[in-house]
Amino acid sequence: MPEVMQALAPEAETQTPKSERFFVRFTRQQRYMHAVLFTTFLGLAGTGLPLRFSDSIWARGMAGAVGGFGAILFFHKFCALALTVAFLIHLKEIATRGIYQREKGIFWGATSMVANWKDAKDLFAHMRWFLGLGPKPQFERYAYWEKFDYWAVFWGMIVIGFSGYAMWFAPFFARFLPGWALNAALVIHSEEGLLAILFIFSIHFVNTHLRPDSFPMDMVIFTGVESEKEFEHKRPQEYARMVREGKLEGRLGEAPATWFVRFARVVGFTAIFIGVTLLILTLTAYFD
Amino acid sequence: MSDLFRSNRHQRIAAITLASFALCLSPHRTLAQSECLACHADKTMQDSAGHSISVDGDKFSASIHGSLQCNNCHADIKEYPHPDHIAKVDCKTCHADEGSKLAASVHSSSKEHPCTSCHGNAHEIFPKTDARSAVYPLNVPKTCGQCHSDGAMATKKGLPSVYPHYMDSIHGNALSKEGLLVAANCQSCHGSHGILSHKDPKSLTFKANIPSTCGTCHAKINDDFQAGSHGHGVAKGDFQAPVCSDCHTAHAILQPTESAFRMQSTPICGSCHKDKLSTYHDTFHSQLGLLGGYVETARCWDCHDAHEIHPSSDPRSPVHPANLVVTCGKCHKGANKSFVQYQPHANAHDRKLNPALYFIRLFMNLLLISVLTFFVVHTVLWLIRSRFDQVKRNSGNGGRHA
Structure with missing residues (x-):
């Protein structure tokens, strides 16, 4: 397990020197939002998969474990409502910051989630670096794959949410949707849900948490802060910009409490464990 | 035993x-x-x-x-x-x-x-209305079961063991638990002295005769059945059409409103209507139904009726376009004309029948495959490269952990 030792090494280093500085990357609200997102997502995946693969060997056992289909549908709808509320809060937050407070950089620029020309260039440069054909690109605050994650979830919530509510309140939606749209709703809901599950439980897990630079887990989404060394290594362009603009000190944060890091790690690994289990079940059912 | x-x-x-x-x-x-x-x-x-x-x-x-x-x-x-x-x-x-x-029956040999064999000790024979009689209605199954149960004579000769199935059936329960004298026992359906093989057209259990045999008690259901497509088929001599026992079984008959029967019912219809079963399987109704614990989900006969079944083109059919709002409305309160355009047997793989659905499914699949393919390649290359880079970086540190 060289990776594990690898991962423990930088952590040991960050803890020894007391002068190590930590910088804020995510606000408390953003961290809560991620917690609500992954909790409800696991809930939705766990209750949606037995339905999607209802003829698989594990579906009935899984449904039975939570109290049969009635319970499954209840949990699925409950998580859906919670996630919808979280999504609406997020939209309100963007609207407030972007339109009401006229915060620069939320819709465009280096700190925006909106894709730009640099992302396209970074993607190609990154791929060239994979193949040893060029230098590693210097990432800004949000790298292209992080923006993809964000927009995939954004689009996914709209698509899955809308098709889900169309099925939940089918007679109501049928007032202004044609009947075949209800057929389409199930196809869209289950295919997009499947894509989300496969993507999050494999690509997102590896890209964000399990790759050597972050292994075994990128704690920044839980603690909100990262060490200066990590900041500089992962997002050199943002770091350089902060230094250049003299804003680096403004983002200084406190080192996370040890108990909180431990707690977050348990929560994070539980989520990854559940996710990987669901991924394996999905793959067995898919290729059955 | x-x-x-x-x-x-x-x-x-x-x-x-x-x-x-x-x-x-x-x-x-x-x-x-x-x-x-x-x-x-x-x-x-x-x-x-x-x-x-x-x-x-x-x-x-x-x-x-x-x-x-x-x-x-x-x-x-x-x-x-x-x-x-x-x-x-x-x-x-x-x-x-x-x-x-008896001489002409299956028991002649x-x-x-x-x-x-059936009436018991020759010196202790009682009328069939006497509870002491071996052929008293409540005693008949046990009497026949002497030969027609696991390991007994009839089963040794290759006949199925039917006694335990019967005893667990709705008829058997009514008889053994409630002591219901009118509950069907063996001889209600098979007769007594003149029992013939079900292959014999004169037999009470010959396929074409089964509806009227069951109809002896279930008269209204027999009338409904005879009026429907399956009944017409059987009457015309089309033995592909099912009779009572094809769906309800002969001996292990369950209460049809009970979950056990609802759970096992769709494959029964699907054993003939294969294409309909496979398209039903693609729908939410089926996904729900397969999970168990939610038996209310629409099964075949909830929409098509059980006994008087007509093609959807027939105005008497509950799935005739004119009746759909009522039929779907049984479960979906507020079902309207647009709602019932939903296709419970849509086939997303059939481009001609369901073009919109076909292309939506195609788009979703292409999206899924292309996103995953791209990112799997991307992630694998990335993993290799960053591991390589990390080892190289650490080897500069004296090869620690490399």
Whole structure:
């Protein structure tokens, strides 16, 4: 397990020197939002998969474990409502910051989630670096794959949410949707849900948490802060910009409490464990 | 159980033999019961083969034949002492009608005495309305089960074991648990003396005759069935069409509103309507239904009706376009004309039938495949490269952990 030792090494280093500085990357609200997102997502995946693969060997056992289909549908709808509320809060937050407070950089620029020309260039440069054909690109605050994650979830919530509510309140939606749209709703809901599950439980897990630079887990989404060394290594362009603009000190944060890091790690690994289990079940059912 | 039945059978054989011997010992030509019983009341009395030839005089006189004299049946005994070996009693002498029916039935080849196999000890036969009778409605299944259950005679000859199935069925439960005398027992459907193979067109259980056999009790359902497509098919001699037992089974009949039957029902219809079952499987109705614990989900007959089934083009069909709002509305409160355009058997793989659905599915699949393919390649290359980079970086640190 060289990776594990690898991962423990930088952590040991960050803890020894007391002068190590930590910088804020995510606000408390953003961290809560991620917690609500992954909790409800696991809930939705766990209750949606037995339905999607209802003829698989594990579906009935899984449904039975939570109290049969009635319970499954209840949990699925409950998580859906919670996630919808979280999504609406997020939209309100963007609207407030972007339109009401006229915060620069939320819709465009280096700190925006909106894709730009640099992302396209970074993607190609990154791929060239994979193949040893060029230098590693210097990432800004949000790298292209992080923006993809964000927009995939954004689009996914709209698509899955809308098709889900169309099925939940089918007679109501049928007032202004044609009947075949209800057929389409199930196809869209289950295919997009499947894509989300496969993507999050494999690509997102590896890209964000399990790759050597972050292994075994990128704690920044839980603690909100990262060490200066990590900041500089992962997002050199943002770091350089902060230094250049003299804003680096403004983002200084406190080192996370040890108990909180431990707690977050348990929560994070539980989520990854559940996710990987669901991924394996999905793959067995898919290729059955 | 079966051992018990077998020993009963031996006892009966012994009883017949014993009755025969009883008359041999009788001193007078009249051979009144009391005279025979002078010897045969002895409970230890045995023939040369060691079988009991004792008769319980009290039980015999209480039985349906109690007013008869012994030699009314054991007619070859004229005097006492009687010969060692006497003829088998022929019940046909009096019961000619039953005898001839039996001779033509599936039980005609029975090597053992066919009458006593079902009616029990020859000297202890009671009318079928008497609870002591082996053919009293509540006793019939057990009587037939002597041969038609696991490991018993009929099953050894390759016939299915039906007794346990029947006992667990709605008919068996009504009979054994409620003591419901009108509940169907074996002979309600199969008849008694003239039981024929289900392959015989005259049999009550011949495919074409099953609806009317069940209809003896379930008259309204039989009428509905006869009016529907399946009934028309059977009437025309199309034996592909199902009759009662194809869906409900013959012996293990369940209460159709119970979850057990609802859970097993769709594959039954699907065994003929294969394409409909496979498209049903793609829908939310089926996904729900398969999980269990939610038996209300629409199964075939919730929409199509169970007995009087018509094609959807027929205005009498609940799935005729004009009736859909009512039919779907049974579960979906507020179902309207647009809602019922939903296709419960849509086929997303059929471009001609469901073009919109076909292209939506195609788009979603392409999206799924392209996103995953791109990112799997991306991630794998990234993993290799950053691991390579990390090792190189650390080797600069004196090769630590590399």
